[in-house]
Amino acid sequence: MTNHPAYQPDPILARAGVGLKADHYKTILNTKPDIGWFEVHPENYMGDGGSPHAYLSAIREDYPLSMHGVGMSLGGVDPLDDDHLSRFASLVERYQPALVSEHLAWATHRGDFLNDLLPLPLTQEALDVMAKHVDQMQSVLKRQVLVENPSTYLSFEAEVMEEPEFLISLVDQTGCGLLLDVNNVFVSACNHGFDPVAYIDAIPAELIGEVHVAGHAVEEINGAQLHIDDHGSAVVDDVWSLFGRLIDRVGPKPTLVEWDTNVPAWGVLKAEADKADVLLRQNDMVLGRRHDDVIPA
């Protein structure tokens, strides 16, 4: 295991952020909205130059960033792609994001990239693969990575761990942090029939570096419901109440509102982030801390 500084909560970031969308670049630069931070998929900024980098640089002048990878395939049995890792590292070097994250998932198949977060059987072998790759990613990036729980649709006979236990073991082995996606917990809980509250309660506060909330779709199949994580709508009440419960326990955490398909107008997205901010601030007051006036690092 490599040594990384323990995760230090960054007070400015214990607010809501949203995903940065090209459609919103100009509005953000022109209106400088009061929002904590922006999250980007580094994969979208792996071109050499031009518009994406120009806008991201300009926005980075005014806001902290989170880099949320979707293409590393940390759970893939094949070695990590060194080129992808070094592209990721140059983006981290260039934009100095406050947070860096990736997923408990895999995405590569016989040298091809499948562009989805595929499910990992929670076995000892999978834990070893994840630990090795998280370690490598943290070494190359020279910083802590947060690992996100995926939404899943399938289980595996060979699984020997529940997801919270698996993630906590991964933290023990690598010193990584966790990105707790409350919507993913809810979606998986509905799809597998486990209790989302018990899952949320099982994650120790100090391991959580970031939280996600998002909307999802529901498909009726033979009178039953399959919940599908499409980030295509507003956050549902069940997810907001799970989020409220989490924040009551762990205090304010940087919280992303994910809305990646059917991306709404800026105002709608911002209003959703404001909802999260209200919940975060309520708990901030309870804990007797205020962070509104801290200047971005």
Next chain:
Amino acid sequence: MSSLRDFQNAFGSTVRGAPTVPAGVCAAYPIPLERRIDVYRNNVHSSLIDSLEQAFPVVLQLVGQEFFRATAREYLRDHMPTCGTLVGFGDGMPEFLDAFPPVSSLPYLSDVARLELLWLRSYHAADDIVLAPDEIANVPQECLPDVKFILHPSLKALQSAYPVSSIWQAHQPGHRPLATHIGEGGEAVLLLRSNLSVVVHKVGAGTVSFVDALRSGEPFGVAAAAALNAENDFDLSQILHLLLSGGGFTRLIRS
């Protein structure tokens, strides 16, 4: 249990379309496994096909969405992305279309795809300095033929046997699709980024020869001769003005 590698090999084939359910997969809730696996199959294909729709918006309009998505699905059989970013995904589309029988009645389609790929490459090209027009003014007239120009990374050029520029322009937002007669002959385009936007200029064949020659390291005099060879009425001063005012050169090298 089979090893993780066996599982990922099997599950990867399944989500790519194999009609199989890998060993050891289960589900606790009464929704059939197949429907659950379909979520992954759909995520993989629809996300990649969406990305191809975004990369080739004019090809999409030319063939219609249903046909485009079916074509893209065929494309994916042998052209999955090979790295974790989709920047550059779709590079093989023009050659794929050239060899795809269902579009053989649209011979211009692959060149439209080439133009759209060049647009993307120009859009993502590295940032660089721009040659100040003064610098060329300072070169003595007699030395000009030996000067070499370094092109801006966003400068691209394409010669087609079809009216690709007219077709492309007619399918831009806000333009009314025009009836383009593909028998009207070939067109050439020059792409260059201006204030972060890629501008597509309709040019003559000489311009493409000129730019190609400069790109391969030929001096100005040789490039100009190649241009005149390709196009009788090649207007050197007009094209120089376009390239200098549009930031098409980064440096010049005097021998």
